[in-house]
Amino acid sequence: MSTHLLQPAFVDPVLDAQRGFRAALKALAEPGLIQHLPSAPRLDGLAPATYALCLALLDVDTPLWLAPSFDTPLIRANLAFHCGCPLTDKREDAVFALLGEQDLLDLGGFDHGNDRYPDQSCTLLVQLTDLEAGRGLLWRGPGIQAQRRVHVPVPQAFWHERQRREAFPRGLDVLFAAGHHLIGLPRSSRIAEEHA
């Protein structure tokens, strides 16, 4: 094992993991609202918010699919040590997936859950460089009173790809992370173009 790559993770493992979990919960309960994770640790290649989500959500029962851009010895060693999560090459087996912006064009293969157990779907953790630099889109659905304008910078093809795979209650939940911030996009949110 590559022990020389290991780095400290959460300063306070219990409270910081609870903060990470709480932020993920709030992000999915109020889609499009930016949540903050001020005390997240650093790891080369992962934004603090992404790493905090990994540390809070992953464990030995959650196989993780790593996009090639995140598949470095450093990230592998630290996830294996601190989360103990198995890594999988097969998208179908993954309960969580770690993706970058360039991986959003093809969401094929991930588990959408089934009609009886839609909760068994794969949750996508998407690391972006920014959460507010994109084109404004109007989000609607549960957790949003009327509509909310969100500027997540993702390619247009992602929205088509997502819509194509939507078969409620089956679907994919997404958590976008950048820096110390994150935004949730549950499968129930509906996206409309902004007519300006």
Added chain:
Amino acid sequence: MNLSPRQHWIGVLARAQLSELQPHEAALKDVEYQNIRAPEIGMTLVRGRMGGNGAPFNLGEMSVTRCVVRLADGRTGYSYLAGRDKVHAELAALADAHLQGAHPSIWLSDLITALANAQAQRRARKEADTAATKVEFFTLVRGEN
């Protein structure tokens, strides 16, 4: 059972008493190091086999303290020990890291051998005490005649 040298010293460090490790605390902490996994207390399930070879069953849970440290030169030391002693866990992890260095012999002779001897003595004393209470049952008359 064949133990590697590292398995041996990790076991000796885990079974040591905190009072035996504390005299070495200054020497053990005389390096730059960081806690990769700060000492933390948890539970582990102990499983057993009836008679040593039956089907495994859950015996119960016990508290375990573990710690991982890394010295400035990259060596990592691990410790897992029974109980809830965080200071002991950190010292044991530091000792494991030192023992993996280029000159483990000083640590082996100073620390591990002494600890192992003390543990062997404690064990022998306990076995002697226990042996004195051993009762052999035998039948004088079975009353069959």
